[in-house]
Amino acid sequence: MATVIETIELTKKYGKHQAVRGMNLSVQAGSVCAFLGQNGAGKSSTIKMLLGMIHPTSGSGSIFGHRIDKESDSLLIRQKVAFVAEDKRLYDYMSVGQIIHFTRSFFPRWDHDLEARLLEQFELPPERKIRQLSKGMRTKLALLLGFARGCELLILDEPTEGLDPVAIEDVLQIVVSLAAQGTTIFFSSHQIVEVEQVADHVLMIDRGKLVLDAPMDRVKEQYRHIQAVFPEPVEERDFRLPGIEKVSVAGRTVSFVASHNVDSIVEHARMLHAGSIDVLPISLKEIFLEKVKARS
């Protein structure tokens, strides 16, 4: 499969603060890739570097093989990539209809059917001035302009921020339908449930560093919560095994979060005479909290 986004040791420093630290990303064509992290984890800085809006301090990256830090490649990238920013900046003096007309004129591959469908679905009034739109409506308008562009890669920064549940489902449905047409989608979010629903690959960052990079199905199949009860009190150091991400001991009960190697961990617990061992699935939200907490 072709690689759409690739970065090598991508780093961004603001003075002494390292916003992004040696990020190695690889996003495959046709995937819906979720980019998760807390506020200030480095998501927006990474996206801005990918789009050439800020320069990396060190490291490199490419989109469709075009260098992200080269002025001359920037136009080529912009032709193939649509971006909906977190702040949804729009020309306030225009009306909804005017900005659609204005934006459309730049893009020969504009999807007129999708534009019409979204205008109706999002209930956007074409005559209304942008400055008079509510926050949710601004977001919907910004998404419409990004979705209808007819791009090969769609980068969305917190696309559903400020939307109600019905609109969120609409947005996710369009993401799915664009993906079915072959558009690669890279979106940052902290709405973990929506990510679990539509993404097939998940990247998690914490304090500028990648802490998880895996297909969604593999995460779900391999990560487990294991709980074991022992006849005697045990200690944390009895459980130094590969695959154990986290151990918490409460007297005779021990909880593990395992990223792989579950069978060996269960076997190990049996050898230590565990009376009952429960292996339970774990949600992406719990994994996220563990990944972020473990490093705090």
Place this chain on the structure above:
Amino acid sequence: MFRKPNPSSGVPIYVQLKEQVRHAIETGGLTAGDQLPGIRSLAETLVINPNTVIKVYRELEQEGVLEIRHGLGAFVISRRRSRSKAEEMRDAQHLVHEFVDTLKKQGLEEGEIRRLFEAEIAGEFQRR
């Protein structure tokens, strides 16, 4: 026909969807020759990743439940999920065990049972 999978259940979405397709076939909701929804339309209806739908259809094709006709879509092959060789052997072993047990209870010796089996097998397979 299909329900939205629960994304936060911890069970991968493709496993949940695969179970739903199997269940529909086992309960007669889908029968041999029926066409499954297209990849894009099912992905849109359930609001799940289209690659997930592709994965489900491909795996069910490999398991002999569906047939993918290129350009046409996915179709149900069999009413029941096809049984693996291992499952067939396990069931057969169980039958033989019960049968041998019955003969023993009727007072037959090990050698007699063996001779009956061998004769029957030889006869059965020569006739073919």
